[in-house]
Structures are given as structure tokens and as C-alpha cells.
Amino acid sequence: MSEVTRIPTDLRQGSQTAGGIGESKLRPDGTLKVTGEFAYSSDLWHEDMIWGHTLRSPHAHAEIVSVDTSAALAQAGVYAVLTYDDLPAEQKNYGLEIADTPALAAGRVRHHGEPVALVAADHPETARRAAAKIRVEWRELPLVTDEESALAPDAPVLHPGRTDGHARHVPHPNVVHRQPIVRGDAAAAALRADHIVTGEYEFGMQDQAFLGPESGLAVPAEDGGVDLYVATQWLHADRRQIAPVLGLPEDKVRMTLSGVGGAFGGREDLSMQIHACLLALRTGKPVKMVYDRFESFFGHVHRHPARIRYEHGVTADGRITHARCRIVLDGGAYASSTPAVVGNAASLSMGPYVVEDVEIEAVGLYTNNPPCGAMRGFGAVQACFAYEAQMDRLAAAVGMDPVAFRQLNAMSQGSRLPTGQQVDSPAPVAEILRRVQARPLPPERQWESAGGAADVRALPGGLSNTTHGEDVVRGVGYAVGIKNVGFSEGFDDFSTARVRLEAAGGEPVATVHTAAAEVGQGGVTVQAQIARTELGVAQVVIAPADTRVGSAGSTSASRQTYMTGGAVRNACAAVREQVLALGRRKLGTYHPAWATAELLLEGGKVVTDRGEVLADLADVLDGEPPVDVELPFRHRPTEPFDIETGQGFGHVQYSFAAHRAVVEVDTALGLVKVVELACAQDVGKALNPLSVVGQIQGGTTQGLGVAVMEEIVVDPATARVRNPSFTDYLIPTILDTPAIPVDVLELADPHAPYGLRGVGEASTLSATPAVLAAIRQATGLALTRTPVRPEHLTGT
């Protein structure tokens, strides 16, 4: 079988320039981060700055009967204590999609850890102690913790009087959003099935667990505005939410990105932004806020936990006849991005498979659990965990190899999603499965490699020395997933880039200015590579991301290389045209090719498409004002899903990844060692191959985490978080992280810049179900819940 694995993209301009796209350029922040010298937002400092602190609710649902701040205010060193009553503007709430989140609790808290009051003091410890002196009288309210309690006849309505865009179509006010998808005739198709396979699945609450806690510095300005330096994912969306609560026009809230220590969706929502600004404007002093790890677990949204039910039918020869599914996502106390997560879960619930007849329903709930929102994979992750478990059961029902079964039902270019949208670019689902299956398996019993005593590092339990090979069983599992790239459902998704080209010291220098948040993904590296390719220059300066340039959109949805990369390319092309026009004007008379040939910028020179040099770029630019262009860039438009049928051209692009997991399970202790997690992913075009592999390995590891250890445990009786620390919220160490060989396919998407596909998320989807499938194979257990705990594997 010889499949095409690379569709070359036309790259005339810049193909001769070093450091351009397609090269594995090292990131400028890499060494600084590894050596501890990188300045994160928690390292910000300002002359005369004071410290902000947040008082948070100990209860998940309670009425605030009274608040007494006098003792806190009386403490020496305290500059201000703010509560809801101190909010300066008519607008008290914010929110990414629905403005339902009070900047400070308004008479009622809806989740454990909700911000109630703010303190500014001359020292963080002083602020903390003062906050402890704030007396709040609480009256606890009945809890909403799951679908049953949310929809019960006497359920407390968490957000009475909703006026948001989903309020009219939801079946109950405690449902944030409901998206059905109906296509074909599932009931009729079910009659063709030889086997019906149903399953109920549960996905635990995962945390982004970024290493840099929420932090920033707000500096009051003389014009009554504020300058905010902060680690975020989307400066302009922050500003849109911050300014109205401060009572300021947007242009008086000036934002600059500071060092971001990871994001993974957890910085899409506001955390300390409004709070620091409120304190700065109240006290007239720069205010810094830094969460500690404990507070960070309450300071950002998590991945939606989900309960999922599937029914699939299959014919005896292995064709899926139909599917019904219901996905219930717990959005917690505030909406955050729950509506979009619901839309993703519903529209991608059939996975990368052809299923013509479907009945799908996804709902997002309001509860008193911690708010949930964006996290890498965004709704597609939960669905993939469940539909991939179904695929293994279906394959078993018809006696087929699980990979062959998937390949038989795999979508390909031209297939339709349940939304009716046609997949109009390569969809190499069968091929990526083939590639991970074709890899040689890692050797068995590697802990015995050198004879003699067992190498416990290669065994489940690792350094804890729990087995020397006893009861260790190997399992192999496969999974594949589909993730949308970019913002869907009719959202006006754009990015903006400003590119300036000028001569400096006899050299052409390009400056790229965007508001795109570098959160560790390598965006600044790729932007510089694009500018080198498009302008043929060696020196590219990436200006700090801030709100002096137009919005770049969010660093999420695997979209920044596509969107801001596209914007940089676009702006560079406009700059190139202006430079060539300038050259023709200044130097055109010296050579006829200025008028007749196709001209390129290569190696700091103007050249013809035949490689003849016409001029040094520096000479063209010398003595001229910089060529300076700012342009927005949009992907092709999408449309909302129909609210009853779910039909619509909802997504921009798809990203596909497949995994093969090899695990070894200590079946007596229920401990798991993931030995290898091989991945194959189509990336369209790898602008920076090293970064691409890094993204795929990172996403894979995050998927592994939620397979075997990562979960925020919420006590169902109190809706309180039980493990808000890295002592008890475990993420994989390097000893838990297996070899992750990556096979990168480059099948160009004709609609995307350079044919690229966003790479950041797809590997997060399939890693989890692949690990689960491997553990199921090793143990013979059904395992319908992730993460898997030792108790599940040992029946204890």
C-alpha cells in the first residue's frame, strides 16, 4: 500500500532563504526557560507596587448574608478592600460567550473558590492576613451537582432571568446550551444492523496544570486608564471583558502580554485581570497579583467532565449502520465557553467515521461544580474517549481486527460529517491508522534487558519498587480522532499582523507585530520563519504582543499558525508588493527585468524568478520611510449549526491523529506503565518540524495524563474540590512519559496558508482512548471511565 503522504505546496518566494518555513529553527525562549532565566508574568516588578489578594468562597453554593471588611481595612499596610458594592460600573459581569460571571460575588456564590473580596496591601502576606479578617456571614443553599439535580422539579435555578442567546431554546434554565444533530433515519437504519452495541462512559475533570500560575501587574495611568501586563491567551478578548467592568472605554485599557507559563485553554477566561485593575484604579498604585498553586486550581476553568451514552449498529460485515449518542457536559457554575464545547462535542461525536444515520444530543449544564471551559481538545476529547471505546466493542462484536474495522468505516476526503458538512481536504484516517499499526512493537519485558535484577524504571510502579515482573501483562490499543481547527459555528475569526520592513545599518530588517499570545507553543518562532520566507531577509524582530495592534484572536483551537501565521504571510505579501513598487520607481531604469520579470525577495536581494539579482534590498529601502503594513486575515466563513437539526457548514478545517498505545499493567496492584505511545498525524505542512513533533508529543502526554492519573476530585456531597495541589493532582513525570515516536504526514489543505493544519490538539484526543484500549486488552476489564484508578483495575 503506497499512499501519498506529502502534497508539496507551491513555495516560489523564499525557497532560497535560510531560517524560513520548513526548517526546525530553535525557539528563542527555549534556553531561557530551561535555565530559569525567562521572565514570566509572576516575575513582574514595578517601583512602588503593592500586592493584591483574593478572598474566595469556602462554599459551593451560598448566600452572602453580610460582609464586614472593617477589621481588614484597619490592618496596617492595607490600601484597599473591595467587594461587589465597590464595582465602579453598571456592568458587573463578564464572560467569554455569556456575561454571567460576577467580577466579585453578588450576594451569592455558585462554586467553591468563587472570588468574594479583594485586598491590596504593601506585602502579599499582609494582604493575605487582612483577607482572613474579612467576616462573611454565609447561608448555605442546596446544591446542583449533576444532571439529575440540575433538572429536578425543585432544582435551584442558578442563573435566573437569563437573556443570553441560548436561553430560549434550552429545555431548562440550568442547561447552558443544547445541540441536537439529526441526519438520515437512525431508526430505519438500525433495522439493518446485525449487532447493536451500547455503552455508557464517564470522563473525569482534567486540569490544564500549566506551570506558571495566574499573575499580572496593573499600572494606573495618568489619563485615568490602566496598563495591564498579564499572561493570557487572547489580549483583545480580555480587554473586551475588562473595560466595561472598570467603566472605561477599551482604548484606556492597554494590555501587554508578559511571560506565559503554559495555557492549554486555562487562560482563555479572565482570572486576576479585572481584580488587579480595580485595585490599581482604586489605590492609584501599581498592583501585582500572583496566585499560588492552590489558588490556581480555583483561578481557572477546567476540562468539562462528561457522561456519555452511545448506541451503534453494525452489520455482520463490519459496516456501521447508525448511531445515537447523548453527551452531558458539566459546565459548572458559569458558562465560560460551554456553548462552543457543546457544539464541538455534538458535531464531532461520530469521530472520523462515516455514519449516515444519526441522532445526537449534547448538553452543557450549569451546576455548583467548578466552572469548566476551554482545554486542549475542547469537547472533541470527551467524545473521542467514548466513541473509540465503542469502535473496539463493535469490532469485537463482528470479530474484526480493531484497526481493520476502523479503516473500513473511516471517513476520507468527500465524506460528510453528521452536520452535513463535506470534508473538502485530505482526510487520511485509514492511512494514519495503518502507519501506527505497522510500526514494530517495542520489545517485551524490557526490565530484564541486562539480566539479573529487574530495572524497576521499566516496570509499573517505577521507582516505588512494587513489582519485579510479577503479574505484569502487556496490552496494545489503538485510537484515532478528529479535531476542528479554528473557531467554528459562524464566528468571525480573524487575526491581524503588522509588518514593517526597513534598512538598518545597511541590512534589511523586518519587524513583525501581532497580538498573538506566545504561550509556549512556538508562535514567535514560526512568525519569524514566515517573515524570512516571505521577505527574503535574515533579520526579523518579533515585537511584544500588545493591544496597540489589531486582535490576533485566541491562542487556542490549534489556530495560531493558521491564523496569525496567515496574517503575517498576508502582510508580508503586501509589504513585498510595496517594496517591489518602490524598487521599480527608484531603480527600474537600470534593468528591463524590473518591468518584465516576476520578482522575488531572496537572501536580502531583489531577484528575478530565474535567479538574476537586480538589487540589494537594503539599497531599495535606504533613505525611504519604512514600508509598514497592518492587515487582518480571515479564514473562510462558517455558519452556525441549525438549532434543531444541527446541520450547517460549521467548521473551518480538521486535524487527524492516530495512536497505538503499548502498556504494561500490574494486574494485582492495578498500576500501569505506558511503554510506548506511537502517533501519526497529518499536519498539512510542517512549518517548523521540530515544534510540530513537540506539540504532538505534548498533546499525547496530556492525553496519557487523563488516562491514568489526572483528575480534579470534587466531593459530590459538598461540591468542594478535594485535591487542589500538585501533591494530589498528579501529572505525568518523565518516568511516566513513554517513548512517543511520531509519524508526520503533510497532505496540504488547499484552503489553508501553505496547506498547513493546526497541530496543537489532535494528539490529545486519541492518546487517552488508545491507552484505555491497551489497558482493557491487558486486563479484560470494560473500563468505561477515565482516568483509570488502581481501584478500577483491582476491583477494590
Add this chain to the structure above:
Amino acid sequence: MDFLRPAGWAEALAAKAEHPAAVPIAGGTDLMVEINFDHRRPEYLLDLNRVAELQEWGTDGGSVRLGASVPYARIVAELRGALPGLARAAHTVASPQIRNRGGVGGNLGTASPAGDAHPALLAAGAEVEVESVRGSRRIPIDEFFTGVKRNALAPDELIKWVHVKKATGPQEFSKVGTRNAMVIAVCAFGIALHPDTRTVRTGIGSAAPTPVRAAAAEEFLTAALAEGNFWDSGRTLPPALAAQFAELAAGACNPIDDVRGSARYRRHAVGVMARRTLGWTWESYRRGTAGPTRGEGAA
């Protein structure tokens, strides 16, 4: 919070006598977490890092005299032969950075049921030497843990040394956590064969309010080994014997359900670890070897 910095042991004892509420700090790997989480605000911190005696270990005849502040990393590197159980437990403590700072004195001072050193010290039959301006005394490890995070120290006493007999037979330590490194014990088990006295001792971590010995399991095994003349014959242990030992070890647990694991799982896992570690130690004894598990020197 006042920070007391005695230059030597005598000054440290005087400071502790003057301020019995002072909390000693050496590596700070337990205490600083407590302080950072605001679980604890001691009025005084008593810094023991300038007390040289605490940083050293030596030998007294057949015993190792281990300074309270000797970091785990050195125990792993330097005491693997003499104290194999403790060295193995030390290697499961947290991360390399923490192992470079933390020591057994802090583990004993905190007296958490999850302290990694405790099962190994129980199995080895260690003694904790504590001192105050009033004098010094040795507390057998069996009497050291008096309640959840409580120990037998008087308010004016400090832990100076831990006396641990050099191993005369194989020792093992196993710990269950839901991650393959850098994890707090869900439960743990230590075992030491003492061919010189023809006894077996054990220690269980994180499966009762305090670290405990599996006394009934020890008695059963010690008797069974004697009856069957196993010590002399070096015969393989019958599986039924190991199973009975494991069951008695599990029975010694009095665990709770918490966010790290269920009580049922802990009891079960202690049984599995008891069976396996008995198998490993007995096989080493039979072969006359007690070779370390590979991977111990690395990571």
C-alpha cells in the same frame, strides 16, 4: 515568625528548651509545604542546618548512627549496603531535588503515616535518639509513633540520631502511588529478614493512623520459618505460607478512604506487597545475595 539559628547542638537544645513551641527545620521539605499552604504558622523556626553532627553518619559496632539531617540522596548513595531497606525507601522519596534536602529526622518529626522512611525503620528495628538540656534517651521505633502526626518527643527534645542495625539479611521496601515517581504513598510496606536472630520484621505505611508493624504476620512467619527449618535448609517458601503472611499483613491495616485511595485498595495492596517483598527477600537469602534493584542509582 522568628528564626532561630543555633551555631551548634548545645545551642539548639538551649533554644528548644527556651522555646518549646519552636519547630525545627532542616531540609524544610515537609515544613515549608505546611507553611506555604498556610496550614501552620509556627511562632519560632529552629534552623538546624548549622549543627554539623546532624549531617553525618557513622558506625557503632553493628549499627549505623544516622544524623537526623543526612539527606536521602546520601542514604541512597552511601548506605545501600548497610541499610538496604532504608536506602530503597529513601530512593522513593519525592524528586532528586527533595532527596538532596530532606532527611530522616524530618520524616520522624512530622510522623506522618505516609512518611517513606518509617516502614523501613520499623522493619529494621531502629532506635531514635532524642536529646534535650535534661539529657538524652533512645526511643525504640515501635514506641515512637503515638498518633496521627504525633510522636513520642517531649516539647523540649530534638531528634539527634537514628540508630539502625546493619542489615544481616535481605531487606525490601515497596510503595504504591498512582504515578511512577515523585508520589506520596497510597500505602507502603517494608520487610527485613534478620537471620542472626531468625526473626522477620515489617513496617506498613499509609494504611493506619500511624506507621505500624504487621505483628501477627511477623509472628506467624518467624514461627513458620523455624518450624520448617527454612533458615538452615534455604528451601523455597511454599506459596501458601507467603499467602498467609500476606493476608495477615493486610489484616494489620486500619486504613481510610481518601482522595489518594480507598481503604479496600490499601488493604489489598499491602497484602500484594507483603507477598512480593517476602518472595524477593527470601530468594536473596537463599542465594546469599541481596543485590540492589537496578535503577536505584539513576533518576
